[in-house]
Amino acid sequence: xxxxxxxxxxxxxxxxxxxxxxxxxxxxxxxxxxxxxxxxxxxxxxxxxxxxxxxxxxxxxxxxxxxxxxxxxxxxxxxxxxxxxxxxxxxxxxxxxxxxxxxxxxxxxxxxxxxxxxxxxxxxxxxxxxxxxxxxxxxxxxxxxxxxxxxxxxxxxxxxxxxxxxxxxxxxxxxxxxxxxxxxxxxxxxxxxxxxxxxxxxxxxxxxxxxxxxxxxxxxxxxxxxxxxxxxxxxxxxxxxxxxxxxxxxxxxxxxxxxxxxxxxxxxxxxxxxxxxxxxxxxxxxxxxxxxxxxxxxxxxxxxxxxxxxxxxxxxxxxxxxxxxxxxxxxxxxxxxxxxxxxxxxxxxxxxxxxxxxxxxxxxxxxxxxxxxxxxxxxxxxxxxxxxxxxxxxxxxxxxxxxxxxxxxxxxxxxxxxxxxxxxxxxxxxxxxxxxxxxxxxxxxxxxxxxxxxxxxxxxxxxxxxxxxxxxxxxxxxxxxxxxxxxxxxxxxxxxxxxxxxxxxxxxxxxxxxxxxxxxxxxxxxxxxxxxxxxxxxxxxxxxxxxxxxxxx
RNA sequence: UGGGGUGUCGCCAAGCGGCAAGGCACCAGGUUUUGAUCCUGGCAUUCGUAGGUUCGAAUCCUACCACCCCAGCCA
Numbered sequence: 001x002x003x004x005x006x007x008x009x010x011x012x013x014x015x016x017x018x019x020x021x022x023x024x025x026x027x028x029x030x031x032x033x034x035x036x037x038x039x040x041x042x043x044x045x046x047x048x049x050x051x052x053x054x055x056x057x058x059x060x061x062x063x064x065x066x067x068x069x070x071x072x073x074x075x076x077x078x079x080x081x082x083x084x085x086x087x088x089x090x091x092x093x094x095x096x097x098x099x100x101x102x103x104x105x106x107x108x109x110x111x112x113x114x115x116x117x118x119x120x121x122x123x124x125x126x127x128x129x130x131x132x133x134x135x136x137x138x139x140x141x142x143x144x145x146x147x148x149x150x151x152x153x154x155x156x157x158x159x160x161x162x163x164x165x166x167x168x169x170x171x172x173x174x175x176x177x178x179x180x181x182x183x184x185x186x187x188x189x190x191x192x193x194x195x196x197x198x199x200x201x202x203x204x205x206x207x208x209x210x211x212x213x214x215x216x217x218x219x220x221x222x223x224x225x226x227x228x229x230x231x232x233x234x235x236x237x238x239x240x241x242x243x244x245x246x247x248x249x250x251x252x253x254x255x256x257x258x259x260x261x262x263x264x265x266x267x268x269x270x271x272x273x274x275x276x277x278x279x280x281x282x283x284x285x286x287x288x289x290x291x292x293x294x295x296x297x298x299x300x301x302x303x304x305x306x307x308x309x310x311x312x313x314x315x316x317x318x319x320x321x322x323x324x325x326x327x328x329x330x331x332x333x334x335x336x337x338x339x340x341x342x343x344x345x346x347x348x349x350x351x352x353x354x355x356x357x358x359x360x361x362x363x364x365x366x367x368x369x370x371x372x373x374x375x376x377x378x379x380x381x382x383x384x385x386x387x388x389x390x391x392x393x394x395x396x397x398x399x400x401x402x403x404x405x406x407x408x409x410x411x412x413x414x415x416x417x418x419x420x421x422x423x424x425x426x427x428x429x430x431x432x433x434x435x436x437x438x439x440x441x442x443x444x445x446x447x448x449x450x451x452x453x454x455x456x457x458x459x460x461x462x463x464x465x466x467x468x469x470x471x472x473x474x475x476x477x478x479x480x481x482x483x484x485x486x487x488x489x490x491x492x493x494x495x496x497x498x499x500x501x502x503x504x505x506x507x508x509x510x511x512x513x514x515x516x517x518x519x520x521x522x523x524x525x526x527x528x529x530x531x532x533x534x535x536x537x538x539x540x541x542x543x544x545x546x547x548x549x550x551x552x553x
Numbered sequence: 554u555g556g557g558g559u560g561u562c563g564c565c566a567a568g569c570g571g572c573a574a575g576g577c578a579c580c581a582g583g584u585u586u587u588g589a590u591c592c593u594g595g596c597a598u599u600c601g602u603a604g605g606u607u608c609g610a611a612u613c614c615u616a617c618c619a620c621c622c623c624a625g626c627c628a
Contacts, residue, residue, distance in 0.1 A: 007567085033628055068627060125626060134624055136555050170626050180556040182624055191626035210628050234557055234623050258559085258621095269628095311576060313566050315559090318621060322564045325577050335590060342587095369590075401588060410586050443586085455586050521587045550588045 008314040010048070010255060014056055014225055023224040026058030030084065031065045034076035036269035037284040037291045038083045041260040047309035048257070049227055050089040059092035061221055066099045067213050069197035077198065083292040088302045098213050099199040101220055105208045106160065108216060108246050109171055109189060113152045117245050118189060119145055120155035121172045132185050138178035139185045145174065159192055162205045166192045175241065183238045187211055215239040219248035226252045229259040230318060258318040263479045265290050265323060266488055280492055287541050288475045288496050298472070299517055299527030299543030304333040323474070327544050334517055334525040334543065339367040339374050342412060342457040343520040344504040345469060347386040349461060352417060354436040355383040360463065363442065365413035377508045380463035381414050386504045391456040392433055394422055401454030408438060408452040412521060416441040416452045457521050459504040467505045467538035469526065471498040510538045522546065
């Protein structure tokens, strides 16, 4: 309970509350609305809320804030639970739903009316907007503001009974139409929505607004610290007003933190949904998406995402985090834990003219340079093999540490070879390289003392397997696709996906389990696709390339 | 021009009156059968600006400036 990652201002608040005895235990909650898939911004909130409970020995609830049936669906309810679990968190007890408290909310609405603190208003949406005033001008009281308690009670009951049309009436709190805080200008508590709700069906035709639900949900669940993002700060006075005017069972407190912004990324459910709906990506879990499920499919690990959230911290300032930090987090995890393997993305055949046809040597290579516990794998070595086309040049300067005619290069985990000639097609393209092995160089330097310039990966042409490898680049070409009046849809990177159909992989890779991570040496980290990879038709997704400091940055 | 916030290195972020942590990125070396990893070193005489209080301020006070949020019967 006391081995903490970094400290942040909320940890301090909670620690002080515990110490002062203001709360005896910490109860937090992660309250998504099931109207989209969770994204990396939610991961920050999840890590914060669940992490807080973990750190202080409390509990964290998963509660769906399902007060708007028109935008929600069971698909989202399911995906959200899966994502939270995948991140490694366990919520306290059963999953909760705001909708399961609807009767209580209604009873409290009646309570407010009886106290003279709420009234039924017949203004339509446009009229209500007019009466609300503007940022600089106070609003005016609704002509329905002074209805009698009896009338309000009757009208509210009939709203609930379905007697009125959508939009014709709302229940509003009677606070202050002249408040400089717009949220206090008689905020709407209930609206009529004759929609089927994914949890309550047709039981209700009036639904509470966020403001009339959130604080009470927290109070019902005994939430002590209700953590939300900065844009709800102006709602806190209303959150408190409602709790002060209702006979709630506990008194939660709201605290706000700055939401996560990532450059080259959009994190808005609306925009992510648009990318999905317009087919820019293949779905919410497309590996290019910053959704939890997209990152999962891309090969990110829960540990890396949690590490990232720890790195960026929690504050009240809203900044833009460099995606390089997210990339660092996943590289760091995978460098430690991903087995190494070899994959040739752009195959160029090499024939070792001195190597006997039909001969196969089973070479053994460690799965990881420092993790002996990860074991080793067998690499069949044969006369014909593939290297990457980018690893050969007929002639090159000394900076080029790969294969050059007349020069040597080490085949990773195998022999040093020397290139003799290049075979070209009619157009002059190199289609094959003839080379020979330097004897006795498995695990040893050449006996003549002439060391190879570099090391390159290879795959046996006869024993290797072919695979589909998907290479990804950032989804947006602009560092701030979300900012200003730019249309983010026009900033989509046309080259964000590159599907390589004819890649060659070392034989053992075909048997990889879906979601297994690897480092394809000298290329990057890859993962066997969660849904489409199979031993007979291997499919790998690039998680992130290796850091490359070759051409000065 | 109303209200609520935030301003510390290119980015994130410690700092809570005693003399600017750390991470990312970047740069320079070293090791290396991954141009990776790893290791070493460098990287804010200065904390939005201007005043003030104090022996002493990023930390307190004042004014100003910049940016973000709020006028959904969304959350």
